[in-house]
Amino acid sequence: MRLTVTAPLTFAWEEAPTREPAPGEVRTRTRLSALSVASELAVVLHGPFPARLGYQTLGTVEVVGEGVTLRPGTRVVTTLGHAGAGLHRAERLVPVPPEVPDRVALAAILGEETHKGVRRVSPQPGERVLVAGAGAGLLGLLTVFNLTRRGVRDVTVLEPDPARRALALAFGAVACAPGELPHDAFDVGFECSAAPAGFAELLAHLRPRGRACVLSDGNWGALVLPPAFHARELSVVASSDGEDYGAYAAWLWRHADPLLERLYPVTVTPADLPTTYARLRGTPRPVSVVVDWGEGQDA
Numbered sequence: 102m103r104l105t106v107t108a109p110l111t112f113a114w115e116e117a118p119t120r121e122p123a124p125g126e127v128r129t130r131t132r133l134s135a136l137s138v139a140s141e142l143a144v145v146l147h148g149p150f151p152a153r154l155g156y157q158t159l160g161t162v163e164v165v166g167e168g169v170t171l172r173p174g175t176r177v178v179t180t181l182g183h184a185g186a187g188l189h190r191a192e193r194l195v196p197v198p199p200e201v202p203d204r205v206a207l208a209a210i211l212g213e214e215t216h217k218g219v220r221r222v223s224p225q226p227g228e229r230v231l232v233a234g235a236g237a238g239l240l241g242l243l244t245v246f247n248l249t250r251r252g253v254r255d256v257t258v259l260e261p262d263p264a265r266r267a268l269a270l271a272f273g274a275v276a277c278a279p280g281e282l283p284h285d286a287f288d289v290g291f292e293c294s295a296a297p298a299g300f301a302e303l304l305a306h307l308r309p310r311g312r313a314c315v316l317s318d319g320n321w322g323a324l325v326l327p328p329a330f331h332a333r334e335l336s337v338v339a340s341s342d343g344e345d346y347g348a349y350a351a352w353l354w355r356h357a358d359p360l361l362e363r364l365y366p367v368t369v370t371p372a373d374l375p376t377t378y379a380r381l382r383g384t385p386r387p388v389s390v391v392v393d394w395g396e397g398q399d400a
Contacts, residue, residue: 117185123166127177129177130161132161137155138239138386139293140295152323158218171194178346197354202362213343230291231290231303236260242394246361262295289314293317306335347392365389369390377390
């Protein structure tokens with residue numbers, strides 16, 4: 102089954118494809134899928150409708166079509182979303198080595214999408230970097246991981262939730278509550294909240310000619326350029342889908358830090374998903390939620 106949203110907070114399950122794979126195709130069985138809370142909530146509440154939900158999935162190869170070299174039983178990362186099974190072109194699957202834990206492997210999708218943003222503004226080792234707007238959410242923490250593991254050491258996270266600030270510290274960043282930072286202090290900034298207020302706050306902290314990247318999709322309102330954008334001659338870029346998930350995953354497998362498993366502190370069943378979205382409207386929210394499609398679940 103696959104979860105779809107048909108109207109605000111109104112869900113339906115649709116049948117997942119069960120046909121045999123065509124040449125070059127693979128059918129997978131889902132083990133885990135993960136929520137990207139802010140972007141999925143934006144769809145659940147505001148559409149467009151109908152829409153399929155989710156895009157971070159870890160599955161197992163079940164059946165392969167002609168010409169596919171992947172073996173049944175191989176774990177793979179996919180962008181299937183919240184569905185128990187699915188068909189894919191073989192080249193779109195990322196095999197997971199046996200030594201990499203399931204929940205670390207889940208980070209490959211958003212890890213590449215955040216690293217694409219890092220590549221776009223290219224922070225240098227000596228620059229000061231600010232990750233703001235739910236800075237210790239899933240997007241923010243993966244950004245911190247990508248920055249610190251690639252040599253950028255002066256990384257600050259702006260996050261109102263104390264528990265999330267503690268997690269940001271574990272990932273290698275300095276963590277501050279809103280209101281604790283001076284303006285004009287950072288060379289590069291990443292906006293992760295999809296909220297206009299978070300975007301304006303980030304730009305206020307950048308130095309003249311600073312660079313900002315908006316990582317969040319599904320914005321909760323229009324992102325308006327404040328006076329600081331013009332006065333300081335700032336530049337802003339956006340980053341959405343990744344460019345090469347396989348290349349990023351190859352790097353991630355070499356840096357498979359068990360700390361990444363802490364990004365997914367809450368586990369639910371597929372049947373729990375509709376009520377989970379409703380609960381996530383309130384705060385505090387977990388960094389992410391994992392859906393366990395294990396034995397006994399309706400797929």
